[in-house]
Amino acid sequence: MRLTLLYRDDDLVAVDKPPGLLVHRSRIADADAFALQALRDQLGRRVHTVHRLDRPTSGVLVFGLTAEAARRLSAQFQAQRVVKRYLAVVRGWPPAEGAIDRSLDDPEASAAGQRAPRAALTRYRRLATVELPVAVTRYPTSRYALMQVQPRSGRRHQIRRHFLHIRHPIIGDTSHGEGRHNRFFRERFGLHRLLLHAWQLSFTHPMSGLPLDLEAPLDAQWGRLLAELGWTGALTTP
Template sequence: MPTVIFEDEALLVLHKPAGLLVHPNGWAEEPLAETLVGWVQAYTQAPAYLAHRLDRATSGLILLGKNEQVARILMESFLRQEVQKKYVAVVRGWPAADVFRVERPLAKDLDGPLQDACTDFRVFSRSTCAFNSTGRYPSSRYSLLWAEPQTGRMHQIRRHLAMQRHYLIGDSKHGDNTQNNYLRQYQGITRMLLHAVELRLPHPEQAGQ
């Protein structure tokens, strides 16, 4: 279940665990009570006003307003790209540069018209593990990345990493499932290794961030 990270009269910031659905949809079977929105409604005894969303497989910070007016202000901040969102990710391989940008358009809702999309990446660390996760090499290389999307497209970080062939570990939709299956079976990695670690934005009712 979620954990409260910050709360005041206007805002609620939660840590969402990986695997928790944000809200009911037509593809999942969870009832409202088993989603993040259902948990928030039980916690606040009021409607839940989401400012943005996280993929089910992604863990980390998610922001809600305490009322409809605050949520509308927050959503406008996201639309105006006033919100800094930062993630940490574990990927296959070693990027050639320590700092790089992927600026490639992405289809809206995965199969719609193309939209501009931009993500900045920075390498925290690189490692080599003495196991063969793909059947091609005697060892496996991984990198820990800092990811900062400058736009907000569906699965943006995951898709931009796939375009670079630095597949996000545990990503069953855009990643390398041969490697994912090996890491699940032999290393116990059962989730996607993407975590929303920071949100920075103007406070809707106070000066500062």
């Protein structure tokens, strides 16, 4: 496996993680391929984990090429000084903009009685909507929206769980989504994936102190979907 490099210097490397790829080995998931291992083999050198993306989520993923750079950038993530922008397709039409302020627990830690729910905040903005003349559920039509999402914290499955909470689950989410709409997108658009993409990442370079803006372009599947739904011109860069 060769990962697409989005950025590289002496301290950091950013890749475009494809959906379905774990960031690193996990005792709760069975897999043979990992982004950390693949990138290490591709570059022929050690790389250091800075942050994570859920296995089904695609997009910008940053690693440190030195332990110090990774430590400093990880501290920015923990201090919520990194601006993260995602794109998502959800069921229904959420408000034009808003925030979801709901504490979330870590399912593994909670099961072991180790951690209480932690504060979590997700801001969002609606970019486009569509109403299709298809009765996926009991309604004669089905509504969907393209969202720009900005999580302020980094809890496990935060965006997915927050949008489920406001009853606008992300399409393709088999853990926190709605099966009938997921099935419709598989049959109608041939999409067997979570429609959540880590689009842009902005932070201060941990070593130079200069601002750094990274972006993972949407792949061909996303492009075809945007075209079919009439959303091609909906993306804007803040």
